[in-house]
Amino acid sequence: xxxxxxxxxxxxxxHFLASSPSPCPLLLEPGNRAARGGSTSQGGxxxxxKAKGRRGRGKSKNxxxxxxxxxxxxxxxxxxxxxxxxxxxxxxxxxxxxDALRGVLPTFPDDAKLTxxxxxxxxxxxxxxxxxxxxxxxxxxxxxxPGPSHESPFPQIDSGGPxxxxxxxxxWDSSSLCSPISPEGSLSPTDSAAEGRPFLAPCxxxxxxxxxxxxx
DNA sequence: TAGGCCATCTGGTCCT
DNA sequence: AGGACCAGATGGCCTA
Numbered sequence: 541x542x543x544x545x546x547x548x549x550x551x552x553x554x555h556f557l558a559s560s561p562s563p564c565p566l567l568l569e570p571g572n573r574a575a576r577g578g579s580t581s582q583g584g585x586x587x588x589x590k591a592k593g594r595r596g597r598g599k600s601k602n603x604x605x606x607x608x609x610x611x612x613x614x615x616x617x618x619x620x621x622x623x624x625x626x627x628x629x630x631x632x633x634x635x636x637x638x639d640a641l642r643g644v645l646p647t648f649p650d651d652a653k654l655t656x657x658x659x660x661x662x663x664x665x666x667x668x669x670x671x672x673x674x675x676x677x678x679x680x681x682x683x684x685x686p687g688p689s690h691e692s693p694f695p696q697i698d699s700g701g702p703x704x705x706x707x708x709x710x711x712w713d714s715s716s717l718c719s720p721i722s723p724e725g726s727l728s729p730t731d732s733a734a735e736g737r738p739f740l741a742p743c744x745x746x747x748x749x750x751x752x753x754x755x756x
Numbered sequence: 757t758a759g760g761c762c763a764t765c766t767g768g769t770c771c772t
Numbered sequence: 773a774g775g776a777c778c779a780g781a782t783g784g785c786c787t788a
Contacts, residue, residue, distance in 0.1 A: 619774090624764075624765060628765090630777080631763075631764080632763095
């Protein structure tokens, strides 16, 4: 395993929603990912063909493989090549969406590009964090102005979704927002810890999050 | 050199 | 039938 620099795995969780010196409590630590290998020069590039002057990557059966020289009929080969083209396009679209997602996540400018899995995990945790922010703000307002007629300016995300979704109780004590790590979660917060990248751990009770989990 | 990350190819399956 | 989606395989690039 590649030794990842370990720097306070739960640091960002600890100053999450607190008066943090960081502009955003969810920022990934730049040192960690800056040390990660690999993904800046080629990974997720909008145009992979530009990578190191190579024309394409990986297997090139298109040229000499099964779809090429082997006994594949011209029609079949044509279908295969078209399918390959669509698949390439589909993956490019997926990567574009991933790039767009990276664009709205708070990271340091000089930070290394998030990997795909990091992007998804980070986005998941970021959403969770924002949700918690809203919930706590709502709690504060409710405490300041108690009354039956109180109408919250914030969505009541944790008390039943707007679309009739099941309640979204977070399994962790809201007073200690740090380290809501669930070892059972397929988002593998432990992986993040092992990598020295302190992502906020997921809250997987909401159906949308379950779907997100499936997606990952 | 090993391991991580990634793009691409490919065949199978499901959907329209 | 054709396209979308998926997962496995393969191999390149990069860093420690």
